[in-house]
Amino acid sequence: MPVEPRHVAQYAEEGCTLVEGAFSPEWVERLLGAVERCRALLARGEVPPAVGSVGPRNPPSIHLTGEGGIQLRNCMAADRAFLDWLVESPAAALVGQLTGARSVRFWMDATFIKEASDAATATPWHNDVCTFPFTGEQQPSLWVALTDVDEGNAPLVTLAGSNRDPFRYHSPLSRQDVTLPGYRPWAELLARVAAPDADIRVxxxxxxxxxxxxxxxxxxxxxxxxxxxxxxxxxxxxWLGSDVIWAPDALSVTVAGLSDHPAMRHGAPPPDDLFPVLWRAPA
Ligand SMILES: O=C(O)CCC(=O)C(=O)O
Known part of the structure; x- marks a missing residue:
């Protein structure tokens, strides 16, 4: 496991860290195969059938973002390679070790494909918690490169230290006219990243x-x-760590079969039967 104290410190301080060689070439190949299978079905207008279960989630979907930009969402249960990766790969342990969570559960997945230089394929500035129906510090995203992503090949960019903000921002995709405590307008987020002294990392x-x-x-x-x-x-x-509780609001994504599930109690941790624990910290 290639997690070192410097990764833990950088994640805590700056809100992002790179773990080199986190997944073997074999896992990369298997995940690429699963991505291509799901993409082919979704592109033909078919919804890939579930081959296993990860609990109530929205169905797999495909979204086109400009020429050559494709997003796949919620494909985890649709391919054995994804499900195997979830339980057999170092993913859950990596999340637990980097966040300091006592336990770790899977929440949702997305795949970002870019195959041309159309500006519309860039992913807009946002913070991931903007539509999460949970609250807690330990809700990270584990972004895995399945191809080399050099500086000219659409790398991720972050605003270092924004993880320590005491609020979250509206999603670019959610309603901007709703005001809720704890959220700031997306326009403010855009102004921060455009500021001359913004600490942008590539x-x-x-x-x-x-x-x-x-x-x-x-x-x-x-x-x-x-x-x-x-x-x-x-x-x-x-992912969901041990400090996470269910706390949907008017800006949260709704998930069929989950948002109204009687086991999902406001203020309580996600129940084990809907969100199995995939990793626990050693006692
Ligand atoms: O890889 C990308 O294009 C964007 C990924 C991202 O923004 C996310 O996972 O929230």
Missing amino acids: WPARAGDALLIHPRTIHASLAQAPGRRDRRIAFTTR
Whole structure:
């Protein structure tokens, strides 16, 4: 396991850290295969059937972002390679060790594919917690490069230290006219990253490297540099640590079968039968 104290310290201080070689070439190949299988079905208008269960989640979906930009969401239960990775790979241990959680559960997944340099394929600035129906510090995203992602191949970018903000921001995709305590307008987030003294970090990565991103860390991805047409694929999973409680509000994503599930109690941790614990800290 390549987690070192410097990764833990950087994650806590800056809200993002890169773990080089977190996943073997074999895991990268298997995940790439699963991505391509799900993408092919979704692109044909078919919903990949579940081959296992991760509890109530929204169905797999595909979203096009400009020319050559594709997002797949909620594919975890649709392919054996994804499910095997979830329980057999070092992913859950890595999340636990970096966040200091006593236990770790899987929440959701997304895949970001970019195959052309259209500016619209860039992922807009946001923080991931903007639509999460949970609260807690330990809700990171584990972003895994499945291809090499050099500086011209649409790397992730972060605003260092934004993980320590006492609030979250509206999603660019959610209603901007709703005011809720604890949220700031997305326009403010954009002003912060555009400020001349903004501490923006760029994260080139090799296939198999992983970034752990704090739920409040403001981040985006660049588009590919003009003329690039390489395949750029990142597979990202969201996780719930031991300090996380169910706390949906009017800006949270709703999940069919979960949002109204009687076992989901406001202010309580997610129940084990819907969110099995995948890793526990050694006693
Ligand atoms: O890889 C990307 O393009 C963006 C990933 C991202 O922003 C996320 O996972 O929240």
